[in-house]
Amino acid sequence: MTDVVIIGGGIVGLATALHLQQQRPALRVVLIEKEPAVARHQTGHNSGVIHSGLYYKPGSLKATNCIRGYQMLLDFCNEEGISYERCGKIVVATKPDQLPQLETLFERGQLNGLLGIRRISLAEMREIEPHVNGVAGLFVPQTGIIDYKQVCEKIAVKFQASGGELRLGERVEQVTAGNSLSIVVTNKDRYETKLVVNCAGLYSDKIAQLTQRDAIDVRxxxxxxxxxxxxxxxxxxxRNLIYPVxxxxxxxxxxxxxxxxxxxxxxxxxxxxxxxxxxxxxxxxxxxxxxxxxxxxxxxxxxxxxxxxxxxxxxxxxxxxxxxxxxxxxxxxxxxxxxxxxxxxxxxxxxxRTGGLLDDFAILESDKAINVVNAPSPAATSSLSIGQTVSEKVLARF
Missing domain, CATH: 3.30.9 (D-Amino Acid Oxidase; Chain A, domain 2)
Known part of the structure; x- marks a missing residue:
């Protein structure tokens, strides 16, 4: 029998698994990934940017987890010898009608605690990026670049070294919730578990539909x-990173x-x-x-x-x-x-169902499952913080 089955070997699933195994070594945690290696989809196909937390509504899950996760990520990389670079970026208003939104971003950055963020003129932008054009911009010093596959590979090693079980090349085919245990059936094995944690990314809604008796209202x-x-x-x-408004x-x-x-x-x-x-x-x-x-x-x-x-x-x-x-x-x-x-x-x-594109991270809980059903960018930057958030929800069940 397993205490926790985590579905999905992207950076959020791996971070959750590592937090759980380190916080409660006695738990039996199994992470199931359908691909032959970790980080094969969203994590392995992103642009490798370490996001600062500039864009996100203060107090939202994106803002709080990105800002906390940013420092957790850098600390992890420093401890594990993973290379990254804080090169900064500029956000450019190319037209006057974009200036109000540029100012909104500046105010959000300040509210989210970004030190050193500053408004810059075209001349100042060209000192940073000589070939850029626009009417005004912001300089965000926190933004960086990294290889998230390397981060995932290191997390996977540490998770297993801490006693966790990583099952690669297994596709989840069915989840059945019983009175006390759930049964997770893959193309290779069958797991009885007290709790399912769904970090399945592009298929997170499909897994959530398997784990909850009530239909979920997102796709x-x-x-x-x-x-x-x-x-x-x-x-x-x-030279580095140049973004539009x-x-x-x-x-x-x-x-x-x-x-x-x-x-x-x-x-x-x-x-x-x-x-x-x-x-x-x-x-x-x-x-x-x-x-x-x-x-x-x-x-x-x-x-x-x-x-x-x-x-x-x-x-x-x-x-x-x-x-x-x-x-x-x-x-x-x-x-x-x-x-x-x-x-x-x-x-x-x-x-x-109403046509809302969810702007924030979304975590749905039921008796036998915790479903991370929306974790797009900046989930990679935020991953260690999201993993801690989810693991805290898991540990509250035990």
Whole structure:
């Protein structure tokens, strides 16, 4: 018998497992991951940014966990010898009508305790990023870059060294809640457990539906973010990280430039509906999953509200020229010929029945399960804090 089964070997599931094993070594904790290695999906396909907590509503789970998780992440990396760099970033208003939202970000940053954040003019922006263009900006010194796969691999090692069990290559097929125990059935084994912790990311709503008698009222809608890479001869155009002012009504940060910890510059991502939950390319189509997304009333309301934005994102997905034009708002010197195909990630974005794209982290609890049903960016930065939050909820049951 198992005390806790954790489903999902991304950074949130791993962080939860490590906290639990370290806080209560006597518990038998098993982490199940369907892939042959950890961090194969959201964690392993993100841009490797350490987020500061600038964007998030003060007091929200995103704000509190990002700020606490930021320091926990840096402490962990320092202890374990994982390389990272606090290079800072600038957020650029390219048009005068973006200045009020830029000021809102500045005020949020201050309320969230970010020291050293400051308003900067175009001349000051160009001292930091000589090729940038805009009317005003913010400098955020806390932002950094890292390889989250390395973080996950180290967490996995420490979890197992502390007595935890990591089961790779096992796909959860059924969860049945009994009076005192739940039965978790995979393609390889069967586990009796006192508690299920769902950190399944892109399939977190599916697992939640298995663990709760009452239907949950959110669905994961997968959005693919596609990146280009800047060719080596033009990488001098970007020193560190350059972001636009985001649309406050849409839970994405807009196309931006990111220097990577292992070298190179990424440009992107856009945000287009993926036709499969693990749809990393345009040709990845899962008809059943696509139907589930398109038939969800919440998504239909989102599509009706944001159809113009969505069409623009789709256009950029198929038109390199349009993608380049969006990048030129920040760096006018960038040209279509300077870009080559990069990677892509898929964001697991929870959407409720009324058409709300959940802006905050969301954790649902039932008698036999704790379900993390919305943990998009900045979940990687926040992961050790989210893991502590979830493990505290678990330990309260024991």
């Amino acid at each position: 994961i809608v997968p959005f693919r973010g596609e990146y280009y890479k800047i060719k080596p001869h033009k990488q001098h155009l970007v 985001p649309d406050p009504n849409f839970p994405f940060l807009g196309v931006h430039f990111t220097r990577m910890i292992h070298g190179g510059i990424e440009a992107g991502p856009n945000a287009v509906l993926a036709f499969a939950r693990e749809g990393y390319t345009k040709s990845d189509i899962n008809l059943k999953e696509m139907y589930e997304t398109l038939s969800w009333p919440g998504f239909q309301k989102v599509a009706a509200k944001y159809w113009q934005t969505g069409l623009g994102e789709m256009y950029r997905s198929f038109s390199k020229a349009a993608f380049t034009k969006a990048l030129q708002e920040l760096i006018p010197d960038i040209q279509e010929a300077d870009l080559e195909d990069g990677g892509a990630g898929v964001r697991a974005q929870a959407c409720d």
